Amino acid sequence: MTREDLRQEALIGLLEACRDFDSGRGHAFDKFASTCVYYAVHRRVGARCDASTGCSAGGAGRAGRRLDRI
Template sequence: MPHLTPLLLQQAQAGQETAIAAVLAHMMPMLRRCAAQGVCPGLEYDDAVQEGIIGLFSAVKMFDASRGAAFETYASTCIQNAVIAAQRAAGRKKHGPLNQSVPLEENHPAPGPEEIAIRNEQMNATFQAIHTRLSGFEQEVLALFIDGNSYEQIARQLGRTPKAVENALFRLRRKLRQEQPASKL
């Protein structure tokens, strides 16, 4: 992990790509932790990481060493605020109708029988993996999560802690990815 020096920060603020990459590499472990904590219905891990990176770039641009704060402290606050803002936006479901809408004009031909059969096999394999690889608790968590419940709501309904729900979602994603690497959960 590269060490952040005042010179490196100045170079990053000046727009030097290698300096920006070094700052990003230095802050990435913290950024990933923050993004993992920000995952919620409507905000996937990769999206939370992107929001955190945007927060980091803002921190680089706005950081003023004369104010007395360490860059890492300032940047971590900016990253956390960016992820929290993304969580709030995802929770508002403002863009839900756009994300779930179906285009009026279909320019794609209807799938052929072979493609339908392949999709059905993939779907059946996914359902089979859910029933054979996931524990009962993980299946309940998945069903409630798919219904749009937050970690806290799921925890309340199942009499568990939000951390237990988060851990169950992590485990079930890993199990299902192992089953079907091409699927995106």
């Protein structure tokens, strides 16, 4: 997975945050958006790990640690 792929997933997460944000719930947008971006990228990394190596949720954790180093 390239950095460009990760950037695209992050942008998808940001678009989801813009679509789903509800200011009436009392959350700050930056906190909500950062969570959406984090999960969008980690879903992709975890899905790639499952598809390419057949690893389980434990493998997604390893992939997430690799992502933190980028």
